[in-house]
Amino acid sequence: MTESVEEALCTQLKAHINTYHLKTFLIGFHGGEPMLFGLKRFRRFMNKLSEIAIQTNCRIRYSIMTNGILITEEWINFFKEFQIGVGISLDGPRKFNDANRIDFKGNGTYDRITEKIRLLQTNGIEPGIISVFSTALNGMEIIDFFVEQVGVKQFDVLIPDATYRDTVQPIAVFYKDLFDDWYDSHANSGVTIRIISSMVKGLLGGQSNSITLGLGAITTVTISTDGSIEGLDVMRVLGKGAVTSSLNIQTDPIQAVQGNDLWSKIRSASLNVNARCKKCEFLNACGGGPIVSRWSAENEFDNASIYCDDLKEIFGHVWKRLKEDIYV
Numbered sequence: 314m315t316e317s318v319e320e321a322l323c324t325q326l327k328a329h330i331n332t333y334h335l336k337t338f339l340i341g342f343h344g345g346e347p348m349l350f351g352l353k354r355f356r357r358f359m360n361k362l363s364e365i366a367i368q369t370n371c372r373i374r375y376s377i378m379t380n381g382i383l384i385t386e387e388w389i390n391f392f393k394e395f396q397i398g399v400g401i402s403l404d405g406p407r408k409f410n411d412a413n414r415i416d417f418k419g420n421g422t423y424d425r426i427t428e429k430i431r432l433l434q435t436n437g438i439e440p441g442i443i444s445v446f447s448t449a450l451n452g453m454e455i456i457d458f459f460v461e462q463v464g465v466k467q468f469d470v471l472i473p474d475a476t477y478r479d480t481v482q483p484i485a486v487f488y489k490d491l492f493d494d495w496y497d498s499h500a501n502s503g504v505t506i507r508i509i510s511s512m513v514k515g516l517l518g519g520q521s522n523s524i525t526l527g528l529g530a531i532t533t534v535t536i537s538t539d540g541s542i543e544g545l546d547v548m549r550v551l552g553k554g555a556v557t558s559s560l561n562i563q564t565d566p567i568q569a570v571q572g573n574d575l576w577s578k579i580r581s582a583s584l585n586v587n588a589r590c591k592k593c594e595f596l597n598a599c600g601g602g603p604i605v606s607r608w609s610a611e612n613e614f615d616n617a618s619i620y621c622d623d624l625k626e627i628f629g630h631v632w633k634r635l636k637e638d639i640y641v
C-alpha cells in the first residue's frame with residue numbers, strides 16, 4: 314500500500330464515520346500476508362487509525378489474519394498495544410498443512426506456525442485458528458488435533474468456497490461429527506468452534522456471529538492495497554477480474570461501494586434469500602448458506618447453497634441433539 318493510498322484511506326474512513334455517525338467499525342487486515350506491511354509502517358498506520366477513533370468517538374476494532382510466520386515478541390507487543398485480535402491459518406497436522414501451505418521456497422510451514430502459536434500464548438494472546446474442511450480428517454480428529462496437540466481453544470473449520478460451477482465434497486458427516494464431539498466432550502471446557510457456535514446460536518433463534526452462516530446483511534467492503542474499493546473478496550473464486558472495481562479510495566468515498574454491482578448483489582442476496590430458503594425451517598441458522606456457495610452462472614445468487622442438502626442434514630442433526638437437552 315503506497316503512502317498516498319494509506320493517507321486517502323484514513324481521510325475517507327474519518328469522513329465515513331462522521332457522515333454516518335458510526336459508533337463501532339471493524340477493520341480486518343487480510344492478505345496475502347498483511348504482516349509484510351512491516352512493523353514500522355503498520356504502527357504508523359495504527360497510530361493514525363487510533364487518532365481517527367478518538368476524533369470521531371467511534372470504537373474501531375481490529376483483527377489480523379496471518380500465517381503467523383513473521384510473528385515476534387515485538388509484533389506481539391504491537392498486537393496488544395492496539396488490541397488487534399489475531400487469527401492464524403493452520404489447516405491441520407503437519408503432513409496435511411504442509412501439502413497446502415508452503416513458503417516461497419516450497420518448504421512446509423507447520424513447525425514455524427505452531428511455534429508462533431505457542432509464542433503468542435506464552436505472551437498472553439490466545440489466537441483464533443482458521444482451517445478449512447478437508448476429507449483428510451474427520452470432525453473428531455480435527456478437534457483432537459487443535460485442542461490436544463496444538464493447545465488452542467478457539468478455532469474455525471470453514472466450509473470450502475465453491476459455486477455451482479464446482480463439484481463439491483459431501484460435508485454433512487464431518488460437521489455432524491464435529492458438533493457431536495464438541496457438544497459431548499469439549500463444550501464445557503471452553504473450546505469454541507466458530508461455525509458450530511453460529512449454528513447453535515441460529516438454531517436457538519439468535520443472530521449468527523459469522524458472515525458464513527445465518528441471516529443478516531453482508532456489507533463488507535474490501536480496500537485493496539492499490540486503493541480499489543471492492544465487494545466481498547471471497548468472490549475472487551469466480552476468477553480473475555470477478556471483483557474488479559472502477560472505484561478507488563483515492564478518488565471515491567467508501568460509501569461509493571453502493572454503486573459497485575457485485576457489492577450490491579451480495580448485499581441484496583444476503584437480505585433476500587432464494588424461494589426454497591424462504592420456506593426452510595433452518596433459515597435463521599443457515600441464511601441460505603455461504604454467499605459464494607449460492608452463485609451460479611444462470612441465476613447468480615438466486616439459489617439455495619450448493620451445499621443445501623448437506624446443510625439441512627447438519628442443522629437437522631444439531632437441532633435434534635439440542636432439543637433433547639432443552640427443557641421449557
Ligand code: SF4
Nearest residue numbers: 590593599601618621
Ligand atoms: S438449508 Fe438449504 S434451503 Fe435451508 S436455508 Fe440453507 S441453503 Fe436454504
